[in-house]
Amino acid sequence: MKSLIATVFQNLPAFRGHLRDHRECTDRVLIRGAPAENLFAMSRTGQMGVQFVPSSQSTAKIPPNKRRAQSFTTHWNGAFGILLAFSVRNFNEQEDGHMFKAYRFLAMCTIGVAFATLSISSAQVYTTIDFPGAIATTLNGGPNPQGTSVGSYTDTSGVTHGFDLTSKGVFTSFDPPGSTATTPNWISPQGEIVGSYLDASNVSHGFTLTGSTYTTVDFPGAAGTVLTSLNPSGQMSGFSCVVASCLSGTFHSFLVSKSGVFTSFDPPGATSSTASTVIPSGAVVGAYTDSGGKGHGYLLYHGTYTTIDFPGSIFTFVGAANPEQQSVGLYTDTSNVSHSFLLSNGVFTSFDPPGAVFSDASGINPGGIIVGIYVDTANIVHGFVRTP
Numbered sequence: 001m002k003s004l005i006a007t008v009f010q011n012l013p014a015f016r017g018h019l020r021d022h023r024e025c026t027d028r029v030l031i032r033g034a035p036a037e038n039l040f041a042m043s044r045t046g047q048m049g050v051q052f053v054p055s056s057q058s059t060a061k062i063p064p065n066k067r068r069a070q071s072f073t074t075h076w077n078g079a080f081g082i083l084l085a086f087s088v089r090n091f092n093e094q095e096d097g098h099m100f101k102a103y104r105f106l107a108m109c110t111i112g113v114a115f116a117t118l119s120i121s122s123a124q125v126y127t128t129i130d131f132p133g134a135i136a137t138t139l140n141g142g143p144n145p146q147g148t149s150v151g152s153y154t155d156t157s158g159v160t161h162g163f164d165l166t167s168k169g170v171f172t173s174f175d176p177p178g179s180t181a182t183t184p185n186w187i188s189p190q191g192e193i194v195g196s197y198l199d200a201s202n203v204s205h206g207f208t209l210t211g212s213t214y215t216t217v218d219f220p221g222a223a224g225t226v227l228t229s230l231n232p233s234g235q236m237s238g239f240s241c242v243v244a245s246c247l248s249g250t251f252h253s254f255l256v257s258k259s260g261v262f263t264s265f266d267p268p269g270a271t272s273s274t275a276s277t278v279i280p281s282g283a284v285v286g287a288y289t290d291s292g293g294k295g296h297g298y299l300l301y302h303g304t305y306t307t308i309d310f311p312g313s314i315f316t317f318v319g320a321a322n323p324e325q326q327s328v329g330l331y332t333d334t335s336n337v338s339h340s341f342l343l344s345n346g347v348f349t350s351f352d353p354p355g356a357v358f359s360d361a362s363g364i365n366p367g368g369i370i371v372g373i374y375v376d377t378a379n380i381v382h383g384f385v386r387t388p
Helices: none
Strands: 028-030 039-041 057-059 064-066 069-072 117-120 125-129 136-141 149-154 160-165 171-174 181-187 193-198 204-210 213-217 224-230 236-241 251-256 261-265 270-278 284-290 295-301 304-308 315-321 327-332 338-344 347-351 356-364 370-376 381-387
Touching (some): 149 181, 236 284, 251 284, 270 315, 338 356
Parallel strands (some): 117 347, 136 181, 136 356, 136 381, 160 181, 204 224, 224 270, 251 270, 295 315, 315 356
Antiparallel strands (some): 028 039, 057 261, 064 213, 069 171, 125 381, 136 149, 193 204, 193 224, 236 251, 236 270, 251 261, 270 284, 284 295, 284 315, 327 356
């Protein structure tokens, strides 16, 4: 689910999440976790932060809804894909309806300054995922231990829906009641899904889906809300928006406890930030824009904030991580080309799907299986699974 359409790290995002209305998206970066329409343009220059302690807290009530699901037969595109990148380079204007997922994720709890170590990706198995009949497909989160991933697809009418995909290749489409665009961002070991959706008034809401029950989650007083992850203790991560659609403006990272207490925060020096994922240890990873307009990844652990930048990059986004402290995301190089990366034991590994002009690694499970999104040379958006 990725899409970036307007100013990102001044307006920052997750995914997010989708690339719709591809109009010359040079330098635009998908914002993880954001609703299916969110595209944010990234600027690049800036500084790092040091320590941060979460600030405000508040509570809110959340009304439930019902789930509607539809099963589809498996459709596996035999082409090999790979996961990769995050700023959409030079997409010439195309028809409405194409979207990306964009948002979320975590990083290692033991991130230090010695990130300059690089590695070349060895041969892996890549599988392209296309929802049957869709014009664009993204994998946004997962797979969980049972092998189920979540993502978004755009139908031939240009409407974006959520789906889950089992290890057996069974697709199930779903949308929260009243949704006009759905972006699931995370699936737990128990099968609970969190994400965001746009309503008929173009307002972004967070949602959870447990079994067949939907619950809407809105940050108190915020114009718009996006949920990006859920950990085993019931904590959820996300970000609030000053613009209702979460398509532009300023964003603020937050956590919400199982009891419904919200904690909002931004890294020091950030003008905007989004939380991508909270892992079992309580560590949070995400992204922020500094005062110079440059985008960075961040890790927040035990009150200490660490900036994460891929060596030599002009932009870095940390999107997801697993309990084994492996993290994935995207970076943009000095040629303005974006690539996916894996960060494991302090070593960055860059990788790109064969034939991809854009891709983003959006999820990684305990076994090191990675999911994400890529765009091929024909500007078609696909999901992918990378198996070690």
